[in-house]
Amino acid sequence: MNFFEKEIKKSGFSSAQSSVIETAQEEQSMIPLIPCTACNYCAKFCPMDIGISGSLTAKNIYTLYGNLDTAIYQEGILVGSHGRRQAVHCTRCGACEGVCPQHIEIRKNLAEIAELFGQKE
Numbered sequence: 001m002n003f004f005e006k007e008i009k010k011s012g013f014s015s016a017q018s019s020v021i022e023t024a025q026e027e028q029s030m031i032p033l034i035p036c037t038a039c040n041y042c043a044k045f046c047p048m049d050i051g052i053s054g055s056l057t058a059k060n061i062y063t064l065y066g067n068l069d070t071a072i073y074q075e076g077i078l079v080g081s082h083g084r085r086q087a088v089h090c091t092r093c094g095a096c097e098g099v100c101p102q103h104i105e106i107r108k109n110l111a112e113i114a115e116l117f118g119q120k121e
């Protein structure tokens with residue numbers, strides 16, 4: 001029994017309510033979101049000052065809502081307005097990946113983001 005199943009059991013929800021919650025949880029788990037927690041450990045090791053977590057969050061926004069303009073706008077807020085550099089400036093050194101507790105393929109995702117968002121060096 002996983003965490004959610006235990007919580008549902010404790011909650012006193014009816015079986016119908018529990019079923020709706022479990023279905024929603026299953027549906028949500030099938031969305032291929034990048035599991036970045038925005039801990040920003042990676043940022044401390046990036047020699048290029050890339051806005052890694054902001055870029056990954058913007059990609060998740062695109063995955064969730066399918067709206068490229070919104071995702072690019074959010075990237076501007078989460079990366080540019082915080083003085084960080086865009087994904088396109090990543091040199092693929094890999095320093096970030098060694099410290100990511102979520103074991104995210106940061107370089108691969110940043111390359112996809114740079115292309116998807118039409119970023120130019």
Ligand code: SF4
Pocket residue numbers: 045046047048049050052089090091092093094095096097106107110
């Ligand atoms: S791979 Fe890219 S994002 Fe990661 S530390 Fe190197 S320059 Fe920064």
Ligand code: SF4
Pocket residue numbers: 035036037038039040041042043052053056099100101102103104106
């Ligand atoms: S270390 Fe990993 S989980 Fe933390 S902000 Fe960076 S990419 Fe996200």
